[in-house]
Amino acid sequence: MLLALCTAAAAGSLERLPLDPNPFKNVDFLRSPKFTEGVQRSVQTAGGLNDETGRLLARAARIPTAVWLDKVSELSRMEEALQMATEQQARTGRPVLCTFVVYNLPGRDCSAKASNGEISATDGLPAYESRYLQPLLAILRRFPDPRKVFFIEPDSLPNLVTNLHVPKCAGVAQAYKEGIIRAVEVLAPYGTIYLDVGWSGWIGSWSSHQMAQLLDTVMTRMPADAMASVRGIVTDISNYGTVYAEEAYARTMLRELAQLGRTDLHAVIDTGRDAKDMGGQWCNANGAGAGPTPTPETGKDAIDAYFWIKPPGESDGISDPNSPRYDPECGKSGAMRSAPDAGEWFHEQFVMLMQNAKPPLEQAPSYEPVMATRPAPTIAAAASLPSLADTAKGPGEWVDGDFAFSYDEDDGSSPTSAAAAPAGAADTASRPLADGSYGGLHPSAGSAVVPAGALSFAQHGKRNRPPPPPPPLQGTVPTLAPPKRSAHASTIINQVLVLVAIGLAAVVILPLLRKKGGASNPPERVRRAARKRSRLSSVQEEEATETLHCCCEDGCGSQKRSGSRRDGSDGRSGGARKPGKTVRSPKSARDGSQTRKSEPTGLGTNPTKRGSSDATAVD
Numbered sequence: 001m002l003l004a005l006c007t008a009a010a011a012g013s014l015e016r017l018p019l020d021p022n023p024f025k026n027v028d029f030l031r032s033p034k035f036t037e038g039v040q041r042s043v044q045t046a047g048g049l050n051d052e053t054g055r056l057l058a059r060a061a062r063i064p065t066a067v068w069l070d071k072v073s074e075l076s077r078m079e080e081a082l083q084m085a086t087e088q089q090a091r092t093g094r095p096v097l098c099t100f101v102v103y104n105l106p107g108r109d110c111s112a113k114a115s116n117g118e119i120s121a122t123d124g125l126p127a128y129e130s131r132y133l134q135p136l137l138a139i140l141r142r143f144p145d146p147r148k149v150f151f152i153e154p155d156s157l158p159n160l161v162t163n164l165h166v167p168k169c170a171g172v173a174q175a176y177k178e179g180i181i182r183a184v185e186v187l188a189p190y191g192t193i194y195l196d197v198g199w200s201g202w203i204g205s206w207s208s209h210q211m212a213q214l215l216d217t218v219m220t221r222m223p224a225d226a227m228a229s230v231r232g233i234v235t236d237i238s239n240y241g242t243v244y245a246e247e248a249y250a251r252t253m254l255r256e257l258a259q260l261g262r263t264d265l266h267a268v269i270d271t272g273r274d275a276k277d278m279g280g281q282w283c284n285a286n287g288a289g290a291g292p293t294p295t296p297e298t299g300k301d302a303i304d305a306y307f308w309i310k311p312p313g314e315s316d317g318i319s320d321p322n323s324p325r326y327d328p329e330c331g332k333s334g335a336m337r338s339a340p341d342a343g344e345w346f347h348e349q350f351v352m353l354m355q356n357a358k359p360p361l362e363q364a365p366s367y368e369p370v371m372a373t374r375p376a377p378t379i380a381a382a383a384s385l386p387s388l389a390d391t392a393k394g395p396g397e398w399v400d401g402d403f404a405f406s407y408d409e410d411d412g413s414s415p416t417s418a419a420a421a422p423a424g425a426a427d428t429a430s431r432p433l434a435d436g437s438y439g440g441l442h443p444s445a446g447s448a449v450v451p452a453g454a455l456s457f458a459q460h461g462k463r464n465r466p467p468p469p470p471p472p473l474q475g476t477v478p479t480l481a482p483p484k485r486s487a488h489a490s491t492i493i494n495q496v497l498v499l500v501a502i503g504l505a506a507v508v509i510l511p512l513l514r515k516k517g518g519a520s521n522p523p524e525r526v527r528r529a530a531r532k533r534s535r536l537s538s539v540q541e542e543e544a545t546e547t548l549h550c551c552c553e554d555g556c557g558s559q560k561r562s563g564s565r566r567d568g569s570d571g572r573s574g575g576a577r578k579p580g581k582t583v584r585s586p587k588s589a590r591d592g593s594q595t596r597k598s599e600p601t602g603l604g605t606n607p608t609k610r611g612s613s614d615a616t617a618v619d
Helices: 002-012 033-045 052-062 072-092 124-142 156-162 167-190 208-220 243-259 347-355 487-518 524-548 586-591
Strands: 067-069 096-102 147-152 192-196 230-235 266-270 303-307 397-399 403-407 415-420 581-583 596-598
Touching: 033 052, 033 072, 033 347, 052 347, 067 072, 072 096, 072 124, 124 167, 147 167, 156 167, 156 192, 156 208, 167 192, 167 208, 192 208, 208 243, 230 243, 243 266, 243 303
Parallel strands: 067 096, 096 147, 147 192, 192 230, 230 266, 266 303
Antiparallel strands: 397 403, 403 415, 581 596
C-alpha cells in the first residue's frame, strides 16, 4: 500500500504545467532551417571553425528565429519547420513553438520597392486567398501538435497611417484591411496572433493615436472567435530600434488601445538588430548589432517576449541602383554596400551583427531541447572555447550542439564535412575520438572541442535521420545534473510516510499496552469464574458438615455405620461392605479419594445427599 501511495504521489509531480497565456513560455523554440543554412555558409566563408570569427558565427546557429512566408514557394519552409517541430516534440515530450511571419498581401510594401510582393494589387484578394492562404491552411491542418505564433503582414497597416499620400498605398488600403481580417480568420484556430504596428522610429508617439484607431477599426470587423486568438501587437520587425525605445513605444500603443476599450493586450519586440540606435536608417544599417536573444523573460508584464523575428543576416534590400527592386534608402551613406535583394543572405551584415551583439553572443543560451524525462547537461553558456592545440582528432563522427562533423576514415587528420546537427543530437552523447577522448559538449562550457585542420561544409546525411547510437562510454563525458524532485511531490510523499508511521504505531504499540494493563486488572469474565468456584467450595463444605452430623439413641456405642462412596464401593480395595456409615471429608466430596467411618446413630435410616445407601444399626 505504501508503494502504491508513493507511486501515485510521484506521478502527480509529472503532470504538465497548465498552458500559459503567453505562448513563448514553457516551450522549446524551433531553430529555423533556413537561418541555420545561412550560418553554415558564413562560417565557411569566415574560414571555418579554425578561425575566431568562424567560431563566433557558429554560436548563432543554435538561436531560434522566425520563418518568413513571403512567397508562395516559401510555404515549403513552413511545412519543413512543422515537421521538424512535430518530431522534436515527440522525442522530448515538451511542446515546441514555431513562429511564422505572414507577409504576402496584394501590393505589399506599397511605399517602397525593396520588398515588393509577388501578388499584385490587380490580382487582389482572390489571388491572396487561393494562391497563399488556402495552401497555408492545408499545411497547418496536417500539423496540429506544435504550438504556433503568427506575426501578421508587417508594415501594411502602418503604411495606411503615414503614407496614404502615396498613390499605390491609397489604392491598396482596402485590400490591406480586408486581407488582414481574412488572414486572422484563417489562422486563429491554429495559433496565437500579433498584429504589426511598425516601430518607434516610424510611428512613434506622434502617430500612435492614429495607429491605435486604425487597428481598433480593423479588429472590430474581425469575427469574435478570431479575435480571441489575437494576443496583441508586435513592434520593430526588420528595423533597428533600441530595446528601450521599442518598449516605450509598445507601452504607448497598448495605452492608446486600452483607451479604446482594447485592454489586456501584450506586445512582442523584434530584437534581432536592436543593439544600438541607428538614427532611423532601416535598410542594412551600417554599424548595427544584434540585440537580446529570444526569451519570454523580459521583466515587463506587458512584453511577452524578445524574439529574432527578422533573421540577422537576411538583407533589407539590394544596394545596386540598377536593380528593379532598388530603393533609394538602401543607397544612403548609412547603408552597407554590396547588399543583395531583400530576404537573401548577406554575409557581411551577419558578421557585423554578431560581432556588435549586445549582450555578446557568447552569453546566449544554448536553446538545446529539454528532455521531459531526464535532465539536460549543465552548460555554462558564457565560457570560452578550449584551445585548439589541445584538441584530439580521429575517425568517426561527433556532435558539438551546432554542427555534426565527419572525418576521413583513412587518416582522420581533418574534418571533411560539416552540417547543422539535428535538433536534440547533442542530447544523445558525444562521439569518441581516436585517442579515447571525447568531442562534443565540453564539460564546462557546453561548446565544441573543435579539431584543427581545414574544414569544408557539405550536407551531412538527411535531416530526419537520427544519429547512430553511441558506443560504450570511455574517458570523460559531460556530467548530468541530478534530477530534481518537485516540492509538491516531496510534500505528498512526506505526508504519506507520516500516515504510515502512525498506522504502524497503532498496530504494534496498542496491543502491548492492553496486554500490560491486563496483568493487574483481570477481565470481568475471569473474576466471575473465580467467584463461582468460591461459591461451589462453600456448598461442598456445608454438605460435608451435614453428613458428619449424627444423633445417637441410648448413648453413643461402639457400633459403627458404614457409608458408601459415590460409585457404590466401600472405599477399600476389596471385600464386603460393613455396617456403619461412611462419610466423605470435604476433599473426598470433591474427588472421592478419601473415606472415613462415622459412629452408629441408632436410627433406622440416615439418607445422605448425592445417593448414599441406607445404614442399619448392629448390636
